[in-house]
Amino acid sequence: GAGVSQSPSNKVTEKGKDVELRCDPISGHTALYWYRQSLGQGLEFLIYFQGNSAPDKSGLPSDRFSAERTGGSVSTLTIQRTQQEDSAVYLCASSPRTGINQPQHFGDGTRLSIL
Amino acid sequence: LAKTTQPISMDSYEGQEVNITCSHNNIATNDYITWYQQFPSQGPRFIIQGYKTKVTNEVASLFIPADRKSSTLSLPRVSLSDTAVYYCLVGDTAGTASKLTFGTGTRLQVTL
Numbered sequence: 001g002a003g004v005s006q007s008p009s010n011k012v013t014e015k016g017k018d019v020e021l022r023c024d025p026i027s028g029h030t031a032l033y034w035y036r037q038s039l040g041q042g043l044e045f046l047i048y049f050q051g052n053s054a055p056d057k058s059g060l061p062s063d064r065f066s067a068e069r070t071g072g073s074v075s076t077l078t079i080q081r082t083q084q085e086d087s088a089v090y091l092c093a094s095s096p097r098t099g100i101n102q103p104q105h106f107g108d109g110t111r112l113s114i115l
Numbered sequence: 116l117a118k119t120t121q122p123i124s125m126d127s128y129e130g131q132e133v134n135i136t137c138s139h140n141n142i143a144t145n146d147y148i149t150w151y152q153q154f155p156s157q158g159p160r161f162i163i164q165g166y167k168t169k170v171t172n173e174v175a176s177l178f179i180p181a182d183r184k185s186s187t188l189s190l191p192r193v194s195l196s197d198t199a200v201y202y203c204l205v206g207d208t209a210g211t212a213s214k215l216t217f218g219t220g221t222r223l224q225v226t227l
Contacts, residue, residue: 041219043215
């Protein structure tokens with residue numbers, strides 16, 4: 001079956017521009033996560049959508065970052081007024097049930113480069 | 116927050132068994148231990164998960180001692196394609212997702 005799909009796979013933009021990153025989770029998966037991975041580093045949690053409950057936004061690094069999940073499916077991560085330190089790979093994952101204990105299925109990420 | 120500590124890198128020859136240990140001294144009662152594998156330019160892939168003692172699946176085994184303050188991922192007879200970064204993750208169903216800290220992982224290099 002189809003896995004987690006992320007688009008675009010690569011994005012280059014100028015400092016100060018807004019960007020939108022898209023994630024299509026596995027159909028039927030209740031939970032959805034966004035992470036950021038800088039070069040050679042581990043994954044940094046950003047936000048967690050847990051079914052119909054309020055999202056866990058505790059990992060968002062600043063108010064320039066926001067995310068939505070429409071209809072319990074597709075999610076969009078938006079970064080406003082991008083800065084060079086926002087350059088990283090942004091990974092999305094989904095799992096069949098809520099609960100951060102659940103094994104996660106990852107997409108291959110969007111590589112964001114801020115010039 | 117159950118912080119995890121892993122070796123930065125390991126080297127192995129093809130056909131050997133590889134054991135990667137993760138320390139999680141502050142693991143909480145409800146925390147599970149999950150291991151992921153990540154290849155370059157790909158997202159992590161779930162390998163195995165456990166709570167205590169031993170868990171085995173078709174690709175790996177996970178050994179967890181009684182005190183649960185560490186865990187060991189065992190990869191039997193590795194091949195070149197097992198060259199990847201391996202992450203240990205500790206978390207529970209009730210905690211906030213901010214506990215999801217993957218750390219820098221262990222970079223495994225398998226050679227002939």
